[in-house]
Amino acid sequence: MNAFKSSHFTFSKSQRYGIFLLIAIIIILQCLYFFIDSPSEEISVNQTELTRFQKEIDSLRLVETEERKPKTHPFNPNYITDFKGASLGMANAEIDRLLNFRKQNKWINSVEQFQEVTKISDSLLHAISPYFKFPDWVNNPMQKATTSNYPFNNKSKTIAQKQDLNTATAQQLQKVNGVGDVLSDRIIKFRNKFVGGFIADVQLQDVYGLSPEVLERISEEFTVKTPKPVQQIHLNNASVDELVTVQHIDYNLARSIIEQRQLRDGFKSWDDLTKVKDFPLNKIDIIKLYLSLD
Structure with a gap:
């Protein structure tokens, strides 16, 4: 028993000294931790300066937000397209009413008439009507008789x-007001990309730089009389590889079209196609040239 005790619980002088030193170090560290970890003095904040600084930041954010907003420039509401109408906040039905009105070769000449035709809400009309720009003769009827080159006055x-x-030819196109050397050359180059030329007038919308007003003027003087023959693809049977041959349809959109077609058990109308995710609504008239539902 004594041998066991002496072998396991008896320490030499140096060992006892080491144990004592270790305990002392532990106590000292505990004391240091207590004093060092004591709460620091409260930081003084100048609330007036902080509030002023916060207001400056908020004002800079507002300026940046306003600058990022899309700018709306004056425009003639008679030339609103699907894309333009959607960007203004108009519903599809409101845009359709305007386009159907224009197809009858009628023109909107006042803010009140625009609301009467489209039936948009008062709030939306109040937001967009300040940007409406009608021809001078609308506001000054005396000019109507002397204005001969504006499409409002010409019988279609x-x-x-x-x-x-x-x-x-480029020379013939340049006779249209707003079409110069650059645009006429661009139209012909775009036309020549298609073997056989344009299928329909609507393809002019893809020519970069042609505003709705210029497109309207071109359509008053030109139309596709010898359309390029095209073999339409049946929308409800088309594969991904077939769909991607159509203008404005890439692989992602083609797959989304097929997924939507499967969910609907086939497309019943063109309106069903517009429900496809990321479908380019402003290009549907061009896309329809290459597809069929029959």
């Missing part, structure tokens, strides 16, 4: 009276 030409857009 028949198809027989118009020139063929697929055979038009």
Whole structure:
């Protein structure tokens, strides 16, 4: 028993000294931790300066937010397209009413008439009407008789009276107000990308730089009389590889179209196609040239 005790619980002088030193170090560290970890003095904050600084930050944020907002420039409401109408906040039904009105070769000449035709809400009308820009003769009827080059005053030409857009030269196109050397050359180069030329007038919308006003003026003088023959693809049977051959349809959109087609058990109308995720609504008239639902 004594041997066990002496071998396991008896320490030499140096060992006892080491144990004592270790205990002392532990006590000292505990004391240091207590004093060092004591609460620091409270930081003084100048609330007036802080509030002023916060207001400056908020004002800078507001300025940046306003600068990032899309700018709306004055425009003639008669030339609102699907894309323009959607960007203004108009509903599809409101845009359709305007387009149907224009197809009858009628023109909107006042803010009140715009609301009467489109039936948009008072709040939306109040937001967008300050940007409406009508021709001078609308506000000054005396100018109407002397204004001859504005499309409002010209009786629309028949198809027989118009020139063929697929055979038009740059010089002929330049006779349209707003079409110069650059745009006429761009139209012809774009037309030549398609073997056989344009299928329909609506493809002019893809020519960069043509405003709705200029497009309207071109359509008064030109139309596609010799359309490029096209083999339409049946929308409800088309594969991904077939769909991607259509303008404005890439692989992602083609897959989304097929997914939506499966969910709907086939498309029943063109309106069903517009429900496809990320579908380019402003390009549907061009896309429809290459597809069929029959």
